[in-house]
Amino acid sequence: xxxxxxxxxxxxxxxxxxxxxxxxxSYGATPYLFWYVQSPGQGLQLLLKxxxxxxxVQGIKGFEAEFKRSQSSFNLRKPSVHxxxxxxxxxxxxxxxxxxxxxxxxxxxxxxxx
Amino acid sequence: xxxxxxxxxxxxxxxxxxxxxxxxxxxxxxxLYWYRQxxxxxLEFLIYFQGNSAPDKSGLPSDRFSAERTGGSVSTLxxxxxxxxxxxxxxxxxxxxxxxxxxxxxFGDGTRLxxx
Numbered sequence: 001x002x003x004x005x006x007x008x009x010x011x012x013x014x015x016x017x018x019x020x021x022x023x024x025x026s027y028g029a030t031p032y033l034f035w036y037v038q039s040p041g042q043g044l045q046l047l048l049k050x051x052x053x054x055x056x057v058q059g060i061k062g063f064e065a066e067f068k069r070s071q072s073s074f075n076l077r078k079p080s081v082h083x084x085x086x087x088x089x090x091x092x093x094x095x096x097x098x099x100x101x102x103x104x105x106x107x108x109x110x111x112x113x114x
Numbered sequence: 115x116x117x118x119x120x121x122x123x124x125x126x127x128x129x130x131x132x133x134x135x136x137x138x139x140x141x142x143x144x145x146l147y148w149y150r151q152x153x154x155x156x157l158e159f160l161i162y163f164q165g166n167s168a169p170d171k172s173g174l175p176s177d178r179f180s181a182e183r184t185g186g187s188v189s190t191l192x193x194x195x196x197x198x199x200x201x202x203x204x205x206x207x208x209x210x211x212x213x214x215x216x217x218x219x220x221f222g223d224g225t226r227l228x229x230x
Contacts, residue, residue, distance in 0.1 A: 034218065043118070043205055043221035090157065099145060100209065100217060101170060104157035 002027045004091050006105035013081050014113045021076040021108050023091030032094035033074040034102065035065055039087045047089075050074060061085070086112045116140065118222035120206050126228045127196060135191040135225045139208030146189050147209075147219060148181060152202035160204075163189060164211060193227075201229045 003026045013019055025031055032051055036044040048059025055067040065076045074091060088107045094100040119138040127133055139146050148160040150173075159173040163183045174180070178197075183189040193200055203226050207219035 036221075041223070043223040044207075046218050046220070049218055092157075099162055099164065099170070099211070100219060101147070101159050101162060102149070102157075102219065103159070106156050 002093055002095060002103045004093050004103055004105035006089075006091055006108050008108045009106065010109045010111070012111040012113060015083050016080050019076075019078045019081045019085070019110070021089050021091075021110070023074045023076065023105060024072050025074060025091070025093045026072065027093050027095075031074075032100065033065075033067060034092045034094060035059065035063070035074075035076050036090045036092060037061075037087045038090065038107075044090065047076070081110075081112055083112045083114060086110055118206055118208050118220055120204075120222035120225050122225060123223065124226045124228075126230065128230050129198060130195055132192065132194045133196055133227065135193075135204050135227070137189045137191070137206030137208075137222060139187060139189070139206070140220055141187075142210065143208035143220070144186060144211040145209045145217065145219075146183060147207045148189070148191050149205045149207065150175075150202045151205055151224070155202075157205075160191070196227075196229045198229045201227055203227070 005024045034049045035047040038044050047063050048057050050057050050067045088109045090107045091105040092102040121136045146163040151157045162170040165186045166183050178194045181191045203224040205224045207221045209217040209219045
């Protein structure tokens, strides 16, 4: 069965520091992978997606993620975190079959210290 | 343009009552999804619509839950005889549809449902 693991429930970083959020997936075929961000009281905003091709994908707000098939990972990175990046981040795998049922990880809550 | 719109944004109701949650997708999006976000279960898929039909309703937790979509646009999620475990945020998402599944979903802000 498909699954997504985000090992870190909470992460705290200082403003200006680099960030890496981990995501591991389990999926039989080539996965469609996504990172979403959720601010309090808001829905999910798509940061970036991987479907095929270049394994390093760029997203909005300065985020990037790297797909590593050998490690079944799709980690999210940002070189310098801003206080406004404090939010919850969800990694998701999209199932194949003509539509895109998303299987989400449990999320990582990011706190940013000034 | 307008995003996915959900109403109400908050709903408080008594156990045993029926509730209806509404989703208005982005214009032109033929695919529509409902998800539930709760403390204990995280984000879970409930149902997928393509046009007015629901080829995948595998995530609906019980027969108290139903959903419909009319005119290929607005969708309503109905929960009958609500229970306290139904308390959650119900999120709707829509996307363009194609023969493959690489169309990203756009989410609404959700309906926060609280069952007293």
